[in-house]
Amino acid sequence: MRTEPALCELIASFTTSAGEQPVTIRVASFNMGRGVPTSSEDIRRWLRPDTRPSLYAVTVQECKYEPVLGASDCEGDWLRLLSLSLGPEYERLSSISMRDIRLAVYVLRELAHEVSQIETAHKATGLGGVVGNKGAVASSLHLRNSSLCFVGAHLAARPERLAERNANFADILEGLRLGRKEFELTQQFHHVFWAGDLNYRVELPFEEAISAAETVQLPGGGAKIVGLAKLLESDQLRRERGAGNAFQGFVEPPLTFAPTYKCEVGVFPRVYADKRGQAPSFTDRVLYHSLARCEHELAVLSYEAEPTVTLSDHTPVSATFELRLRAHQRLPSIPKVEPLHKPRSPLSTRQAAAAAASTHEPCQLCITELTVELLNVPPPSAEGALCCSRARWEGVGAIQLTYSGSFLEAAGESIVVHETGTEIADEIAHQMVETDAAVTEAVTEATLATPRRIVEAVLHPLVHDLAHLREQHLLILVRQGKTLVGGGALPLANLCSPRLASFECTVTLRGKPTAVLRGRGQAFEERPGAAMSRWPMASVPPALAPAVLPAAVLERMREGAADVDAVDKDVKVDSNCTEDDVDAVKQCAVWEI
Missing domain, CATH: 2.60.40.150 (C2 domain)
Structure with missing residues (x-):
């Protein structure tokens, strides 16, 4: 039997848990360039399962090759290899593919029972907005009380297609419908992680960019810092984010690695290739977005590339986060309410106040x-x-x-x-x-x-x-x-x-x-049987109070000087007020203008 998602979310939010510890999330992206992963060693060096992050979100682009070991298709072979690389400690929660764009989410088996409301979706932005060679796949879930969404994207290629990349982002955000379908991802999930080959480029002449990129590959020192700063100053994504043209509200962890594209395949240390004079660029990125007042729950632990993996002209990247799960609450008392499918009928102020009192709606x-x-x-x-x-x-x-x-x-x-x-x-x-x-x-x-x-x-x-x-x-x-x-x-x-x-x-x-x-x-x-405190009276809506209370009394209540018990005496100066009017204002738990 399928349970209503909103009810699942509500029940999960009341689950108690003692001694909660932060969980770690690793978000990883790799444009495989149709390269063939011949063993799990490359994947292990990239994902580092020995560090045991709690949750993995792994997205790949251009993942298309002839399957090996009898797998029926490329998707099946890739998932088999990914599961083998992560090991038996991890359980796959979801996977989704759109042509050659793939996303898989894994969790430590010991945490699998804490996950609920798993959904997947995809949005194509290729030719005519329907071809899936470009676009995004996504998966959302709830880990205890925290709602998370992971997006794996492949945006429009070529340096000059900047406006198209920005439009791809907007189309994907509008088209991916998960959770509450009427809301976009960044309007509802506590944390959204967006990774992939975003294809934003460095706008520098080829030779100048090569020189700066090579200094970034050095172990450290001032030259590396200067070279990285020069590349980032000309990075399209940073500029577009700053101008509010794309990824507004998203944050990228501090970037300290060398450009991830375009490299010679099979060569380490990585050597940049000249493709029509295109500058080496940070095409492969990880960004994240948090709802207001949720930012403090997430901390960046690392953001790095793995240049030893050379089966593609891209270098894989990953970011690791520490997530402080949202506080669990005790199971509160649930007031008597009408069925969810039965909407409330309009009530007057006095009727609503009386209804609240009679049903003890708190x-x-x-x-x-x-x-x-x-x-x-x-x-x-x-x-x-x-x-x-x-x-x-x-x-x-x-x-x-x-x-x-x-x-x-x-x-x-x-x-x-x-x-x-x-x-x-x-x-x-x-x-x-x-x-x-x-x-x-x-x-x-x-x-x-x-x-x-x-x-x-x-x-x-x-x-x-x-x-x-x-x-x-x-x-x-x-x-x-x-x-x-x-x-x-x-x-x-x-x-x-x-x-x-x-x-x-x-x-x-x-x-x-x-x-x-x-x-x-x-x-x-308002707890049943408890005396009403003074503060609801001090916040009587302006549109309601003048019709019920004299201006002098209203002003005293707004200043917090009038107790509820004093209203009966003070309001008698207004002959137009009835006892029902006074009771309605004293209830003040329901306002209808």
Whole structure:
């Protein structure tokens, strides 16, 4: 029987474990250049299984040769040889191939029972976006509470195809759908490791690059440092990452080895070959990406090449990481909730507060004062602008946010409202009629980029444990009409506090920022039978409180000066307030604007 992934993730997050130790992860890449691995010795020198990393992710490109020893195909022979090289201590968790691009993930057998939710996917970026000679394969998994994703990629070749390589990256990030399929990899997995022949080149004349590369091959000293610095200054990947054109948010470990391409096959020490004057380059790389507030969990132990493996014109590389697994929580009490498949019906503030009290629902996650700022929104074409009806322009100001996460009872939604209502829509419609031309870029950008205010949202965690919520990320999907703006991951650590906390969350699409969410939020719990603390009262939403409380009382509560018990006395000065109104504000665990 297949178990719901979200339920698996939730159950795994409550598994207890004593004396946890960090685990090591080795991510390795090799463009085999269709070379034939005749023995496991080369692979052992490259992967070094004697150091016993906890987890291996091994990706190869151009892995195509005639199988030996009776293997039915190249893929089967390669996996046999890889398993033989790693030894019986390791168990293969997954493997995936797309033509000659392959990825296999192994784990120490003693940790195999700690792994769950294994998935694989692939995305082709070759001719027409369908040919698999270029593209990527990927595998994701959960190791205890930590979600990991491994990508093995082979991007467009040749020095001049820089823009195509950047586009390959964006297409792969958009096309690989694992875990929560509506989110990109970097929006949901705690750590993403991206390795492969990325084909970014060093932009130096051949002779100049050869001279610098040869000094890097020396044992050490000032000449090696100078040569490496010269090569890296002209490295396309470093430049494109810095400019935000590709791999934005990814980190590469400190690179200290010599260029990995193009080398003479079968020659050691490695000698660089002259292929149409192309400079020796760092085409083979390993990068990683961590969600916000997860960066401290990962540490780089090594990043190196293995020049003794000479069966290809590429040199294999590997990076080793130490991962501090996310903290295990005790199994918390789970409040009485409606079935997952049954959505909540809309409730008024008083109804929701009463429901929370009657079912003893202890946890709430409230998001308020949220604004959405769209970034780099392209203006519509002239033809598209002329065809827009006024209704469509009014829709420009409406943005829908969907909140999700394994810790939530059900997904939540809220709608963004433009600060100026329909005034700008009226102005745009008038301009279209008067000028009979497309809306100017300035007006369009002003309309789309102005921050928008959002109606407050209340989300219902499944569990009653703030310590557990502090470890979670709220996944947010942003749409404008039917157009996807992007997704983001908001860490809840700062929101599990006694008062509303400010936050900022970047929304991305195809690896680039498209919007910024800013607001305040709070996760808090009400234990049945316990007196309500003062701090929820100090954070009454502005849109709700004025309708219920006098301004003087509201100000005192915001300053933390008014106790809950004092509200009954203070609020009597307002003859419009009923006892139900007062109770609704005192509950204050559910807000509906």
